[in-house]
Amino acid sequence: MYKYDNYDQAMVDARVAEFRDQVKRRLAGEMTEDQFKPLRLMNGLYLQLHAYMLRVAIPYGTLDSRQMRMLAHIARKYDRDYGHFTTRQNIQYNWIKLEECGDLLEELASVEMHAIQTSGNCIRNISSDQYAGAAADEVTDPRPWAELLRQWSTFHPEFSYLPRKFKIAVIASPEDRAAMRLHDIGLELVKKDGELGARVFVGGGMGRTPMIAPEINSFVKADDLLSYIEACLRVYNRYGRRDNIYKARIKILVHEIGADAYRAQVEEEFAHVKALGIDPPLAELERIAVFFDLPEPIQSEVRHSREGGDPSPDHSIDAIVQEIDSRLRGGDDWGAFETWVKQNVKPHKAPGYAIVNISLKPIGGIPGDASSSQMEVMADLAEKYGFDELRVTHAQNIVLPHVAKRDLYTVWQALSEAGLANANLDLISDIIACPGLDYCSLANARSIPVAQKISKRFGNLDRQRDLGELKLKISGCINACGHHHAGHIGILGVDRKGVENYQLTFGGSGAQDVSIGKIIGPGFDEDGVVDAVEKATEVYTRLREGEERFIDTYRRVGLEPFKEAIYG
Amino acid sequence: MVEPAQGGAWPRYRDDEVAEQPSVTLDAFLDQSNAGAVRLEPDDDARRLIPHLGRLSLIEIAFPKYRDGRGYSSARILREAGYIGELRAQGDVLVDQIAFMRRCGFDSFAPEGSLNPEAVERALAVYPHAYQGAADGAQAIWKLRHG
Ligand code: HEM
Ligand code: SF4
Numbered sequence: 001m002y003k004y005d006n007y008d009q010a011m012v013d014a015r016v017a018e019f020r021d022q023v024k025r026r027l028a029g030e031m032t033e034d035q036f037k038p039l040r041l042m043n044g045l046y047l048q049l050h051a052y053m054l055r056v057a058i059p060y061g062t063l064d065s066r067q068m069r070m071l072a073h074i075a076r077k078y079d080r081d082y083g084h085f086t087t088r089q090n091i092q093y094n095w096i097k098l099e100e101c102g103d104l105l106e107e108l109a110s111v112e113m114h115a116i117q118t119s120g121n122c123i124r125n126i127s128s129d130q131y132a133g134a135a136a137d138e139v140t141d142p143r144p145w146a147e148l149l150r151q152w153s154t155f156h157p158e159f160s161y162l163p164r165k166f167k168i169a170v171i172a173s174p175e176d177r178a179a180m181r182l183h184d185i186g187l188e189l190v191k192k193d194g195e196l197g198a199r200v201f202v203g204g205g206m207g208r209t210p211m212i213a214p215e216i217n218s219f220v221k222a223d224d225l226l227s228y229i230e231a232c233l234r235v236y237n238r239y240g241r242r243d244n245i246y247k248a249r250i251k252i253l254v255h256e257i258g259a260d261a262y263r264a265q266v267e268e269e270f271a272h273v274k275a276l277g278i279d280p281p282l283a284e285l286e287r288i289a290v291f292f293d294l295p296e297p298i299q300s301e302v303r304h305s306r307e308g309g310d311p312s313p314d315h316s317i318d319a320i321v322q323e324i325d326s327r328l329r330g331g332d333d334w335g336a337f338e339t340w341v342k343q344n345v346k347p348h349k350a351p352g353y354a355i356v357n358i359s360l361k362p363i364g365g366i367p368g369d370a371s372s373s374q375m376e377v378m379a380d381l382a383e384k385y386g387f388d389e390l391r392v393t394h395a396q397n398i399v400l401p402h403v404a405k406r407d408l409y410t411v412w413q414a415l416s417e418a419g420l421a422n423a424n425l426d427l428i429s430d431i432i433a434c435p436g437l438d439y440c441s442l443a444n445a446r447s448i449p450v451a452q453k454i455s456k457r458f459g460n461l462d463r464q465r466d467l468g469e470l471k472l473k474i475s476g477c478i479n480a481c482g483h484h485h486a487g488h489i490g491i492l493g494v495d496r497k498g499v500e501n502y503q504l505t506f507g508g509s510g511a512q513d514v515s516i517g518k519i520i521g522p523g524f525d526e527d528g529v530v531d532a533v534e535k536a537t538e539v540y541t542r543l544r545e546g547e548e549r550f551i552d553t554y555r556r557v558g559l560e561p562f563k564e565a566i567y568g
Numbered sequence: 569m570v571e572p573a574q575g576g577a578w579p580r581y582r583d584d585e586v587a588e589q590p591s592v593t594l595d596a597f598l599d600q601s602n603a604g605a606v607r608l609e610p611d612d613d614a615r616r617l618i619p620h621l622g623r624l625s626l627i628e629i630a631f632p633k634y635r636d637g638r639g640y641s642s643a644r645i646l647r648e649a650g651y652i653g654e655l656r657a658q659g660d661v662l663v664d665q666i667a668f669m670r671r672c673g674f675d676s677f678a679p680e681g682s683l684n685p686e687a688v689e690r691a692l693a694v695y696p697h698a699y700q701g702a703a704d705g706a707q708a709i710w711k712l713r714h715g
Contacts, residue, residue, distance in 0.1 A: 007709045010696050018694045038634075039664060121635070151699045151709065157671035158644055158702065161637025226700075237641045242610075276648060278701040280710035287713070 001064055001389060002147050002291045004112045011154065012109045015116055019043050020102035027099060042122070042160075044115030045101065049441050052096040055118040056108060060128035060146040060170070061089030061392040063113075065379040068390055070111045072375035078104050083375070085360060085368045087432060087483055088167070089127050089392040090118060094439055116154060121162045123153035123233075127169045129177045130393040133292060134401040136349040139191050142172040144289040145198070145225070148280070152226050159233050163240035164248035166233070167205075170198075179394055179486055179510035181213045182206055184250045185232060190219065197221045202232055202262065203254030206480035210516045211251040214259040216266060224270075226279050231269035235262065294350075295387040298402055301350040317342055320354055323405055337412050339461065340423040345408065348401075356386075356400040356411060357393075359422040359430060363459045364452050367433045368396030377418040385411050394483075394510075395432055395471075397425070427464040428472055428537070429455040432483050436476025436493060437500070443476035445493025445500035446526075450474055453530045458537075467537055470550045471509070486510035488551040489536065490517040491529060502529040506536070506554055506562065513551075520559060521567055535565045577656055579666075579688055580676040587626035587654060607658075614642035621651045628678070631659035640672045647673035647703035663687045667694065673703035 004012070019039070026036045037047075044055040056071070063071075071091055075083045078100050079093040086092055096104070108114055117124055126146040133141045149168060153159070159166070169180045172189035180186035186201040197219045204213030220228045239257075241247045254262045294302065321341055328334055346355040358378060361367050370378075382390045382400055385407040391399040403411055415421040424430045431454065434440065436447030451474055458464050473487030477494075484490030490505035501523040508517030524532055537550070539562050544553045554562070577586065591605035594612045597620075605626035608614060617627070627646060629639040643655055654676050657669050661679040666688055669677070677683070698706045 005713070007697055007712065011699070011709075014695050021690075035662075121637075154699045155668075155695065156700060157668040157698075158640045159637070160668055161635055161640065161665075163637075234641050238638055242636055242638075272648070276701065278708070280708070281714060283714055284710045 001062060002059075002143075002288060008151075009109075009112070012112070012114050012116070015043075015114060016102070016105045016109050019105060023098060023102050038120070041120045042117070043101075043105070044118030045096070045098075046119060047441075048094065048439055050439070051094065052098055052101075053439070054093045054096045054101070054104070054115060055086070056091050056093070056113060056115050057118050057125040058089050058091060058113075058392050059150050060126055060132070060143050061130055061394075062128075062132075062143060063390050063392070064388045065383040065390070067111045067113055068375050068379035068382065070107065070113065072372040072379065074104060074107065075375065076372040082369050082371045084366075084435065085370065085392050085396045085398070087394050087396060087434075087481065088125055089130075089394060090125055091392070092435075094435075119165075120160070121164050121166075122160045123156060123162075123166045123168065125167075126150050126153070127167070127178055127183070127394060129171045129173060130391040130399045131177060131346065131355055131401060132172070132391075133294060134348050134353070134355050135173050135175075136347055137175055138173040138349075140172050140189055140196055141289070141292050142170040142187075142189055143292050144285055145172075145187070145189060145222075146170045147288050147291075148226070148285055149229070152229075159237060162233070162237055163242045164245070164250075166236075166250065168229075174512060176510070176512040176514070177393075179483070179514075180204075181514045182210070182483075182486060182510055183213065185229065186213050192219050195221065198225055200228065200232070202266075203251040203259070205249050205251045206483060206485050207249065208246055208478040208480070209252065209255075210480065210485040211255060212514050212516065213251070214254065216259060216263050222285055223279050223282055224274065227274045227276070228266070228270050230278060231266045231273045234269050234273070235265045239265075295402065298350045298353060298387070301352055305351050316347065317345065320345060320347065320405060320408075324408065325406070328409055333413075336416075336421075336423070337409060339465070340412055340421055341408060343423040343427070343465065344425045350402075352404055352406075353402055354405050354408060356403045356408070357425045358398040358400065358415060358420050359424050360397050360420075361424055361430045361455065362419060362422050363424075363429060364456045366448050367431050367451050370398075374418050374420055377414060377420065381411055381414055395426075395430065397430070423461060424464060426469045426471065428458050428467055428470040428489075428533075429464055431455060431472050431474060432487070433474040434476050434479075434482035436474075436482075440476060440481075442479060443493065444478075444495035445476050445502065447474045447476040447482055447491075447493060450491060450493075450502065450526055450529060453526065454533055457530055457534060467541070468549050470537070472533070473508075483510060484508070485516050486514075487517060488549070488554070489533060491533075492519075494523060496523065499525075501525065504529060504532055504536075504566075506559065507551065509551060518559070521563060532566045536562050539565045577676040577678045579683070579685075580654075581670070582654055582675050584654075589626075591626060591628045608639070608642055610636050610638040610642075612642070614645045615649075617646065617651075618649045621646070621649060621653075624651070624653050626654045626656060627651065628656045628658050629674070631657055631661055634660040634662055634665055640668065643669070643672040643674055644703050663691050666691050671698065671702040671704045671706065 169183040188199040200217040201213035344357040386400040433451040437443035474491040475482035505517030591607040597606040607628040656676040658678040
């Protein structure tokens, strides 16, 4: 994991001192709320329906046990004993008192954390693949690149008053686990002639006009990257629309002028920016990369398996199950454990290790919420069995990326005791949901209760596993914080003449088969939408062929059979 | 730093005389003119001034709303093109923007409201370093790291 040096720490400390002073002036009445608003927004502090909400950055979703414990401590001391992990790999606290913000940020800074640029029209927290460093299919660990971008974008003097917020994702695997092409800029690291570089996609996003980012450059070299991104941003800052907040994202600019014209402008700007010398030498990327080196025991295993002449180690889950100590098989809990392994554990690049997904989606719970004590359990497990690393996923779950296979059972037991062994990763109850009308001042409808009802309706795990991978995502309004456009099934809350109403969309995906869901017809009330989802799953089980997932069947047979069953 | 006055621009971080001429619009400047001062609106293309930078002593960049950040790019483009005359931010300029504006190359300010000198000084002193190169010559942190 990256460790701050004195420079990094000095920058964050400076921010805390500055904000403490601003809060003091606000509380003393030296500033109006109007004057204070842009300042607090730069520190991730929103005023919501009931209280202040604070969004804390978790850069590229990576944290260690000390930081997770701090998040737990903050939830306990400054909030109501829980926190909410978000779709941008951050954490939000919903009940924060302004007077305490300075202390809170200072405590965060003591573990190298902050709320910088988690709101406002600036470059936001950089997101990445939650399996970075552990995934067998990656060409490199994307996080050093994300850290390079984090530093470059922090307090960027030219890009802090952009037309609108700006989100960047970095991945390095053909499998996209970070909804990369639904970001303002998506980077996919690739190798060309032995050299690492980035494919650059610009102009994706959700909101009211969802768009998939087109490729703007097929290969930008590592030591040109910051210049290239700076050029991308400068074109946007100059020509992005500022007349209408709903048309201000970069996707609208790229769409209106066309990817080719945008690319040409970026190339022209790049030729100019490149001469300024703003790109750090490769030595800086290397300096950062060292922090992300795999722990030594894992490294030596990866080396060993490469040299050992085993050209294709069996990375399947069945192989993992096979390897688990046979003495466990007789136990009462074997079935539950085996199910959890099959559903929530993923292959690791080192043969003796596995990736553990901790689902924050208990049946009937609030997606993404974790209590302080649950956070502490996860921190303890990471420290004892996971080389001190945790990740937050965009699907609002937590990952222990490096767990030895021999420890899986112990880890599972501890998770079970803490109510964290929900074996539903990527199943229909692994729902992404935004806070909706329960917290959010922009909401048209509640999202959380709908998520809870669906999760209960499909509570039976065998039924869920029979339905297989089915990504269901819910937003309480068209801002699409809940990624409904990218749901195999998406649910969007709308306001119909003062009544909460829910529209259904089918066919979206945030993965490498990226697509935007389509509205299937008239909306439903809360119970109606749950019924409609159930009917859709029945159509799927009737029509599926072979190994097809819900979305595959939908793509093959089209909307009609679903419509007939739902509205028929 | 000197106290107010100075042709309405304060704070100002230059030792030379304040330009006497009133600034003209970009179109007017490109049309005629022997004017030595020009004013850019947010949607003016700063690059159109590049052939003429040598005879300009003041470029004023308008910020009708502080949220409209186009002027930051205009400023950097002009400095990157070698402009060394006065670069002034005019309009809805608040104390919290001054530090970023300085980094983008502005060296004088004509805010609509008044600025508290103490607050300006404090704002400029907040950050000990900068993560990225810009127009102010500050060494980016990566440069400090790699000597
Ligand atoms: C309790 C209140 C709120 C919560 C919990 C919430 C949560 C979220 C989350 C988790 C995201 C994605 C993460 C991110 O942008 O960092 C998001 C995105 C978004 N939020 Fe919110 N939000 C809240 C209030 C707001 C407010 C006050 C605004 C606007 C002033 C807003 C507008 C949006 C929009 C437009 C997106 C779209 C994302 C995109 O297109 O990239 N939300 N929100
Ligand atoms: S989608 Fe709408 S309701 Fe949900 S958090 Fe975002 S702004 Fe709020």
